[in-house]
Amino acid sequence: MTHAGPAGPGAYVLGVDSGGSGLRVALGRVEEPGPLATTVCAEPVRTGPGGIDAGHLLDQLLPAARELLDRASDAASAEGRSDAPRAHGAPAGEVAAVAIGAAGMATLGERLRAELPGALAEALGVRRVALAADAVTAYAGAVGQRPGAVVAGGTGMIALGTDLKEWHRADGWGHLLGDSGGGAWIGRAGLDAAMRAHDGRRGGSAALLDRLRAVFGPAEELPGLLYPRSDRPAVLASFAPEVAACAGADPIAAGILRQAAGHVAEAAAAVCPAPAGSDGEPGEGGGTGEVALTGGLFRMGEPLVAPLREELARLLPGARVTVATGDPLTGALRIARALAAGDLRLPRHPTMLFVPLEQETGQHADPVVRASPRSG
Amino acid sequence: MTHAGPAGPGAYVLGVDSGGSGLRVALGRVEEPGPLATTVCAEPVRTGPGGIDAGHLLDQLLPAARELLDRASDAASAEGRSDAPRAHGAPAGEVAAVAIGAAGMATLGERLRAELPGALAEALGVRRVALAADAVTAYAGAVGQRPGAVVAGGTGMIALGTDLKEWHRADGWGHLLGDSGGGAWIGRAGLDAAMRAHDGRRGGSAALLDRLRAVFGPAEELPGLLYPRSDRPAVLASFAPEVAACAGADPIAAGILRQAAGHVAEAAAAVCPAPAGSDGEPGEGGGTGEVALTGGLFRMGEPLVAPLREELARLLPGARVTVATGDPLTGALRIARALAAGDLRLPRHPTMLFVPLEQETGQHADPVVRASPRSG
Known part of the structure; x- marks a missing residue:
């Protein structure tokens, strides 16, 4: 943290991850690594024709944030630290920055971008807000602020890379147009082989037909179970671990995972920045890219990860492959912390990583004035 | 027609094809080939939790049948034929048999099987009713009553074969579990290649990316167009002709069609009866199977059919491959005619081709008594 930031060093930052399973919120301090506390709101944020519902998100986020701030303030008092932030000019409980990562931000985030920065300034006094696609928070959680690439795999699959100048995205197009090699893709291929x-x-x-019957019942009744459901991709993905479990003894299942590994590696290769001398962290890996694997897909373990390492070694020789420990919530907190410290090096983008211009240029004296009215 | 049937030779038969685009009805005579007249009810028959709505089907079928019978009766009077049926003991307007082919019959036809035979006996005096899966009427339309196999391709893809002892089915499992090589499969593969x-x-x-943009607009907006729709398989299939149009100059598009041809041939090979000496029509093709291709998929023409002939020649050497002219409505009329003449040689099956037992054993004196009450 060599850059001078406007936030007091004891000030707080909030990271938010909004996804299909709900809203997760993490509270941290600008100058301490890791979260102080996290909380989960189980209700997923609504989306409508106007996009992600900013009001519904705030209705969950604000009470959660206030509760986290109260807990942190109590803990700091107990440790006799409550005056420390004040000594640096930041009032206790000040939130210097919030970063919100949301699934669907790219296509559905218009209302968030229009309404959230002003509403957060009004409600929490936050001066800096970043809105990020969930792939960007996944990147920040897995890679941090270095150049590289992340593959986020779960039911779907998306690869995102950056040379710190711009973002490159590959796949993530959903179960009918891509997500090649993701959980739904693997499960579907396994069920196809079972029906064959x-x-x-x-x-x-x-072997896969046996597993289909064990999981779903008679094969000829599976279409009647699957197609009426609204969560078809999740149903398909639920069969992916069965494919992994068969891969040791069944060549068809092993072939599916090798093909999946190929697709994932192709997506990573399409977005990984070219080895460019001084790019990246000097002295680490000779300047070649870092490819981080993150998300539930890779909990499948060696049946998928072993062929994936081979495919990546073929397509991206010299790249460092890591299985990431930081998740998108960690990434959101990292982005908030960098934003508070004036040290956010990830590229801005209207839908991938949106930071209102007045924040970037320091014209944030009275953000409330610039905010759109919150509807809701 | 060497078998003696109970129907007067001048009596009528009805063929019905119930599918996603509505209900089609054809009227014919027992001893004359071809339909006398056909009509279309544009409203697709409703399905609910109880299956295909028998009442809704009858509400459309009965007026259509009566209108066709009136038209035929008027035409026969004008030709001075109106006494001909009576001379053979069949009253004018007698409907000797009805065959109804319906999409979803296998999984959703329970109410049809329970309610329709009795209701048709009551309303039209019909003595013989057959209820068939749409794949069976496609078979009867394309192959007739000979052993062989049909591949019915449209948005989906199913293969059905018989040695006249039992039915063999392959695929037709829908766009997430199979339908490999069908229209949605080809379109999806083409869009996948475009997104790559x-x-x-x-x-x-x-080339396919150019076609995607021409048809749907910006590539990154396609997910937002596709996923909210309820007719996603049809949207995917709408891109299949674009793949065919590119196949002459684009190796990726050509590869997709060759892979589709392979899948279709694999399904045909799985159901085509083995060459078995005296099976089939003696003197035709040396006793090997006949494979008929039917449905809109094959209107794609040579880009798909040429590699398909090659794949079929490899997997089913010696099989006669035909592009069928008779459609499922023709097949339904053929089944009704054979049923009326006591000459239905296609295998009975509870869901594939259902003929109530009392009709088979001649105990049809009072079918109304055995009918379930018709519910609205």
């Missing part, structure tokens, strides 16, 4: 065995078609796997 | 080109991933086709 059921029919006596070439490419069938008796 | 957009991302700079391996396997991309710039």
Whole structure:
């Protein structure tokens, strides 16, 4: 933290991760690593024709943030620290920056971008707000602020890379247009092979048909179970671990995972910045890219990760491959902390990583005036 | 027609095809080939939790049938034929048999099987009713009553074969579990290749990306167009002709169609009866199977059909491959005609081709008594 930031060193930062399973909030301090506390709101933020519902997000975020701030303030008092922030000019409980990562930000984030910065300034006195696509918070959680690439795999699959000048994205197009190699893709390929065995078609796997029957019941009844559901990608992805479990003994299942590994590696190769001498962290890995794997997909372990390492070694020789420990919530907190410290090096982008211009240029004296009215 | 049937030779038969685009009805005579007249009810028959709505089907079928019978009766009077049926003991306007082919019959036809035979006996005096899966009427329309196989391709893809002892089915499991090589499959593969080109991933086709943009607009907005729709398979299939149009000059598009052809051939090979000496029509093709291609998929023409003939020649050497002229409505009329003449040789099956037992054993004196009450 060599850059001078406007936030007091004892001030707080908030990281937020809004996804299909709800809203997670982490509170930290500008100059301390890691979160002080985190909380979860189980209700996913609503989306409507106007995009992600900014009012619904705030209705959950603000009470959660106030509760986290109260807990932190109590803890600081107990440690006799409550005057420390004041000594540096920041009032106790000041939130210097908030970073919110949301699924669907790229296509659905218009209302968030219009309404949230002003509303947060009004409600919490926050001076700096960043709105990020969930792939960007995944990147920040997995890679930090270095150049590199992240592959975020779960039900879907997206790869995101940056040379710190611009973002490169590959796939993440959903289960009908891509997400190649992700959980739904693997599960679907496994069920396809099972149905082939059921029919006596070439490419069938008796082992996967056994697993299909164990999980879903009679094969011919699976269409009637699957198609009426609104969470079809999740149902498909639920079969992916069965494919992994069969891969040791079943060549069809192993072939599916090798193909998935190929698709994931292709996406990573498309976005990983070229080895460019002084790019990246000098002295680490000879300046070649870092590829971080993150998300539930890679909890499948070696049946997928072993062929993936091979495919990545082929397509990106010399790249360092890591299985990330930091999740998107960690990434959101990192972005908030960098923003508070005036040290955010990840590229700005209207939908990938949005920071209102007045914050960047220091014209944040009275952000409330510039805010759109909150609807809601 | 060497079998003696109970129907007067001048009696009528009805064929019905119930699908996603509505209900089609054809009227014919037992001993004359072809339909006398056909009509279309544009409203698709409703399905609910109880299956295909038998009442809704009858509400459309009965007026359509009566209108067709009136038209035929008027035409026969004008030709001075109106006494001909009576001379053979069948009253004018007698409907000897009805065959109804319906999409979803296998999984959703319970109410049809329970309610329709009795209701048709009551309303039209019909003595023989057959209820068939749409794949069976497609078979009857394309192959007739000979052993062989049909591939019915449209948005989906299903193969059905018989040795006249039992039915063999392959695929037709819908766009997430199979339908491999069908219209939605081809369109999806084409869009996947287009998105790969957009991302700079391996396997991309710039030609298909151009077509995607021409048809749907900016590539990154396609997910937002596709996923909210309820007719996603049809949207995917709408891109299949674009893949065919690119196949002449674009190796990726050509590869997709060759892969589709392979999947279709695999399904046909799984169901085509083995060459078995005296099976089939003696003297035709040396006793090997007949594979008929039917449905809108094959209107794509040579870009798909040429590689398909090659794949079929490899997997089913000696099989006769035909592009069928008879559609499922023709097939339904053929089944009704054979049923009326006591000459239905296609295998019975509870969900594939259902003929109530009392009709088979001649105990149809009072079918009304055995009918379930018709519910609205």
